[in-house]
Amino acid sequence: MANETLIIHAGLADKSRKNRWPARFDLLQSSTGLFLALFMWAHMGFVASILLGESAMWTITKLFEGYFFFGKSYPWLVSCVVGFVALVFVGHALLAVRKFPINYRQWRAIRAHAKVMRHEDSTLWIWQVYTGFLLFFLASAHLYQMFFWPQNIGPFASSDRMWSDGLWPFYLVMLLAVELHGGIGLYRLTVKWGWPNASRQTLKKVKWALTGFFLVLGLATLAAYMKIGYEHRAHAGERYTPDWAVEQAAHRGDGQ
Amino acid sequence: MSVIDQAAPQQYRHLRLNVLRYDPRHPAAKPHMQEYQIEEADSMTLFIALTEIREHQDSTLQFDFVCRAGICGSCAMMVNGRPRLACRTLTRDLPDEITLAPLPFFELIADLSVRTGKWMRGMSERLQTWLHAQEREVDICRIEERMDPDLAEQIYELDRCIECGCCIAACGTAQMRQDFVGAVGFAKIARFRLDPRDTRTDDDYYELIGDDTGVFGCMSLLACHDVCPKSLPLQTQIAFLRRKMAAQGL
Numbered sequence: 001m002a003n004e005t006l007i008i009h010a011g012l013a014d015k016s017r018k019n020r021w022p023a024r025f026d027l028l029q030s031s032t033g034l035f036l037a038l039f040m041w042a043h044m045g046f047v048a049s050i051l052l053g054e055s056a057m058w059t060i061t062k063l064f065e066g067y068f069f070f071g072k073s074y075p076w077l078v079s080c081v082v083g084f085v086a087l088v089f090v091g092h093a094l095l096a097v098r099k100f101p102i103n104y105r106q107w108r109a110i111r112a113h114a115k116v117m118r119h120e121d122s123t124l125w126i127w128q129v130y131t132g133f134l135l136f137f138l139a140s141a142h143l144y145q146m147f148f149w150p151q152n153i154g155p156f157a158s159s160d161r162m163w164s165d166g167l168w169p170f171y172l173v174m175l176l177a178v179e180l181h182g183g184i185g186l187y188r189l190t191v192k193w194g195w196p197n198a199s200r201q202t203l204k205k206v207k208w209a210l211t212g213f214f215l216v217l218g219l220a221t222l223a224a225y226m227k228i229g230y231e232h233r234a235h236a237g238e239r240y241t242p243d244w245a246v247e248q249a250a251h252r253g254d255g256q
Numbered sequence: 257m258s259v260i261d262q263a264a265p266q267q268y269r270h271l272r273l274n275v276l277r278y279d280p281r282h283p284a285a286k287p288h289m290q291e292y293q294i295e296e297a298d299s300m301t302l303f304i305a306l307t308e309i310r311e312h313q314d315s316t317l318q319f320d321f322v323c324r325a326g327i328c329g330s331c332a333m334m335v336n337g338r339p340r341l342a343c344r345t346l347t348r349d350l351p352d353e354i355t356l357a358p359l360p361f362f363e364l365i366a367d368l369s370v371r372t373g374k375w376m377r378g379m380s381e382r383l384q385t386w387l388h389a390q391e392r393e394v395d396i397c398r399i400e401e402r403m404d405p406d407l408a409e410q411i412y413e414l415d416r417c418i419e420c421g422c423c424i425a426a427c428g429t430a431q432m433r434q435d436f437v438g439a440v441g442f443a444k445i446a447r448f449r450l451d452p453r454d455t456r457t458d459d460d461y462y463e464l465i466g467d468d469t470g471v472f473g474c475m476s477l478l479a480c481h482d483v484c485p486k487s488l489p490l491q492t493q494i495a496f497l498r499r500k501m502a503a504q505g506l
Contacts, residue, residue, distance in 0.1 A: 023505025194495035
């Protein structure tokens with residue numbers, strides 16, 4: 001048994017030089033959160049390409065599958081990205097859960113505190129806890145699905161998932177949770193580490209403007225997928241390929 | 257006839273003060289709200305209102321005060337949900353109905369009176385909030401080393417903390433975790449870190465606040481900053497300490 005373990009077990013950890021891991025954990029919690037929040041916004045941009053048309057969304061999908069680089073689709077490339085995001089997500093969850101109220105006494109204390117104080121930043125933190133807790137399950141399920149079935153991303157495939165598979169309520173709740181959690185989290189990062197020459201009021205205004213923008217964009221995107229899914233319900237399971245890509249593939253004499 | 261005589265008699269509000277009352281020395285008694293009514297007066301502070309109640313209505317009502325000028329920090333209490341100094345709170349800035357409660361987190365003496373000093377002393381000892389100068393012979397014939405006035409001003413700015421406990425009462429983290437150092441502790445560390453006479457390094461300060469009971473436990477809810485009666489720059493100081501302590505982990 002390592003001496004260090006024995007010292008910790010004897011309750012004497014504080015008697016030697018303080019461990020540097022709390023500092024690293026704090027940095028990791030913030031950096032994984034930053035990565036996930038920025039990824040979330042970029043992700044929203046990609047899925048919102050459906051608002052520009054089915055062909056635009058198909059192009060984005062195929063871009064990530066390497067179609068335009070290799071002339072063939074490799075959905076496992078998407079799985080690689082999803083796998084990496086999932087690792088970061090699990091790391092962030094593990095680090096962030098340390099801050100959660102972990103027993104009834106703590107939960108009662110922070111709830112009463114928020115109700116009595118009516119302090120916006122404290123209340124926002126409770127919302128971060130609620131939405132973070134929801135995302136443990138929702139984001140995990142989404143990442144699992146995207147990791148194992150990356151080929152099911154596309155204008156028709158995604159729309160069928162929303163409508164024919166009936167998953168739109170799942171995505172609606174996840175959209176609200178992720179936008180609130182990420183937006184509040186990014187704001188908190190700016191005040192936690194410091195943001196030069198900007199007041200909290202200004203930072204919070206920017207935060208709400210961005211959250212509002214991405215929520216509207218997300219709801220419009222969800223509605224677009226639902227509409228396509230509804231119109232495509234008779235042919236659920238069929239995949240979309242733009243005419244020009246069909247012609248191009250035929251010309252080359254191969255599939256996509 | 258003077259201008260004062262000509263003025264119409266001023267209408268004063270009737271204030272209703274709901275006070276959370278409980279005395280731990282009488283365990284049979286339950287925490288309960290008690291209402292007092294009082295007529296507002298010119299420039300009335302909450303301290304004056306409470307004194308009026310204690311002198312003329314209820315001599316058993318307990319609350320703390322010493323300086324009556326926002327210097328001693330004794331009269332901090334929850335005023336309509338926010339920690340404030342009773343002596344610095346004018347009733348004219350409050351609605352007709354005022355709810356008062358003791359500061360949470362600290363040991364309750366009775367009613368609105370809490371023992372902040374006991375916790376503050378423990379915090380001071382834990383964080384060693386005194387000047388750690390190099391041990392050397394002091395030559396009283398020599399002129400003291402000069403300090404840049406701007407730096408002295410910065411140190412003074414943080415030294416204005418009166419240890420009233422408002423920041424701890426407003427802190428969500430402290431409500432959940434009793435061993436959390438809190439903004440008052442961070443302000444003190446930041447003060448000594450600035451002082452060139454203190455020979456401690458960031459490595460030493462990490463030993464004091466480099467964990468989840470210290471600066472990494474702060475969730476940046478920043479109610480401490482918003483309620484500080486002395487308007488200390490707690491937000492920037494905590495962020496600064498976090499950056500310095502995080503750098504120790506790299």
